Amino acid sequence: MISLELDTKKPNEEEEEKPRVSKVEEEEEGSRFSELRSESSFDFDEREQNNSLAAGDYKSLWSEFDDFVANEKNEAMEGTSRALSYGFEVGDMVWGKVKSHPWWPGHIFNEAFASSSVRRTRREGHVLVAFFGDSSYGWFDPAELIPFDANFEEKSQQTNSRTFIRAVEEATDEASRRSALSVACKCRNNYNIKPANEAGYFAVDVPDYEPGGVYSVNQIIKARDGFKPGEALAFVKQLAAGPHGCDQNGLEFIKNRARVSAFRKAVFEEFDETYAQAFGVHSSRPLNDTSKVSNQLAKEPTRGIVLFVFP
Incomplete structure (x- = not known):
């Protein structure tokens, strides 16, 4: 699942903006963090399973790791090539959408600047999109993205959420x-x-x-x-x-x-x-x-x- 933290408000900020925060938004926020927790749990279970492997299995593990490193660039190139087929390039500013959340401003991020833990979540044929405003990211099929400039007038007016407005301001500044x-x-x-x-x-x-x-x-x-x-x-x-x-x-x-x-x-x-x-x-x-x-x-x-x- 693609995780997107759209609202990261402090308790005091929530009290000041009560008219803007509905119960539905709070529940959606909870579901987003729930998705993040489930991904973390999966990683933890995987580590526990690897720790229980016998010493004789480490050779095969290293072999798999070497294959992962060798194929990493090829997979990245596949995602980039697919992005190019939709008219996008690494660095382009775009709008991306996650489930029922608004279209969010971001840009196609160069995986070379991301950590290995982020690269390990790569999805075949997808590109890494880094979002403005809340430091979130996600792997997207280029077909799910739309150009930033051409859709700015419409997408920048979707909601009055403070987090969204801040994201649009950062995107406009960029x-x-x-x-x-x-x-x-x-x-x-x-x-x-x-x-x-x-x-x-x-x-x-x-x-x-x-x-x-x-x-x-x-x-x-x-x-x-x-x-x-x-x-x-x-x-x-x-x-x-x-x-x-x-x-x-x-x-x-x-x-x-x-x-x-x-x-x-x-x-x-x-x-x-x-x-x-x-x-x-x-x-x-x-x-x-x-x-x-x-x-x-x-x-x-x-x-x-x-x-x-x-x-």
């Missing part, structure tokens, strides 16, 4: 950062893009967002391809002509705003000597001592993504 990623470079700071431990991944510091977001080369290229100078200019002109005529809650507006803001930060003059002279103000050139910046390799994704690196 979508914004990915848009801003399009203009991230090492022009001024040699350390804002550095290789991660996993081959083909980089830790990127995007201005105005928590540093160290880990993205694949393909994700970075995709983000850069998404930056269209003409469209960015048209967006700025539209705001100038009618600042209140845009749907500021729409995903496209949010992403365009993130791109334009990131572009400004990427190209603006940090030290303008003529400005200081013209207005008679004292302005000192900023000290960019990159030697003090840690060049430690990124070990795991941070910000929203860090929620999905399992212990």
Whole structure:
């Protein structure tokens, strides 16, 4: 069974939000934790059974383990290939649904960043989806997923649950950062893009967002391809002509705003000597001592993504 912890509220928080929490929601919450407990019990029983095996059986156990390790990458590739057949790639933001719960925002997670215990629960032909808001995850058939952007307007309005709203906010923030990623470079700071431990991944510091977001080369290229100078200019002109005529809650507006803001930060003059002279103000050139910046390799994704690196 796929487990999804949709509500992890503290007792005091529940009292403050009583009108939003129904008896049905409490029962559903109990059923979700019940599913988690049953999975834990199964793992425990399996360990007890293995501990009771005779010493002569250990050789076959190690052989099975070696086979598991050897086949692990092949199974992961099978899930990835199936995802590609549905138009998805590892890292894509999606909506996933579990039973009677709302469609939940998440992204297709790279199994290389997950723990071995998570990988052991892999389902053939399925991909690992990490969800925003509650640190939960699940193995999904790609046919059960839908694209994030195209369904944002409808799916983001499903419920007023605090947990769901927080998940949507985190997902929106991540979508914004990915848009801003399009203009991230090492022009001024040699350390804002550095290789991660996993081959083909980089830790990127995007201005105005928590540093160290880990993205694949393909994700970075995709983000850069998404930056269209003409469209960015048209967006700025539209705001100038009618600042209140845009749907500021729409995903496209949010992403365009993130791109334009990131572009400004990427190209603006940090030290303008003529400005200081013209207005008679004292302005000192900023000290960019990159030697003090840690060049430690990124070990795991941070910000929203860090929620999905399992212990």
